[in-house]
Amino acid sequence: MTNPLTRAPGLAEVTAEDHATVLNLPLIEEQQVPYVFEGTAFDIWVRIDGTGTEAQIVAELAEAYEIAPEVIAPEVRAFVAQLAELGLVQQ
Template identity: 40%
Template sequence: MIPESSGGVVRRSEDVAFVESDERVALLDLAALQDPPVVLSGTAAHIWRLLDGSRTLDEVVAHLAVEYAVEPHVISPDVQRFVADLTRRGLVQAYDTNTPEGTSND
């Protein structure tokens, strides 16, 4: 589940190995080796790079909005859907920074 409030961050799962190039990011879920690798490019790869655990989803959207010169509300639904898909696949996890341990919201 992705965080609904600004108190949660989204970060890459510790079970995911990834290789980056200028244009793409290849992801492999080590906990689900039967699944094929996922290759992200363009904006998807850029979003992946922002999911380093230092930003909330709202901050990721705000960063992208500035970078692409659009209003946050225009891109927010697409970013949320993309991150929700990554979460469903186990590639990223949401963490609540308001809890002492920063526990996962899975």
């Protein structure tokens, strides 16, 4: 069983109806601009709440977009890996 995805501690976030703006405060010296998530990036971001695994997020998005999970899974995996590299999520 994989662990739920959680957001890293110390993030400053402003979420609107269709986008989120995130700043990693612990890494403020390295990060000059906030990250803005829109579209599918936003749909993934809002699901990273400490309760769902990557597989559960894939299943939810596959249902929402009416697409096969195996089609969307590599894109979700790549985005989550990028978020982890940026220090925004913990796996």
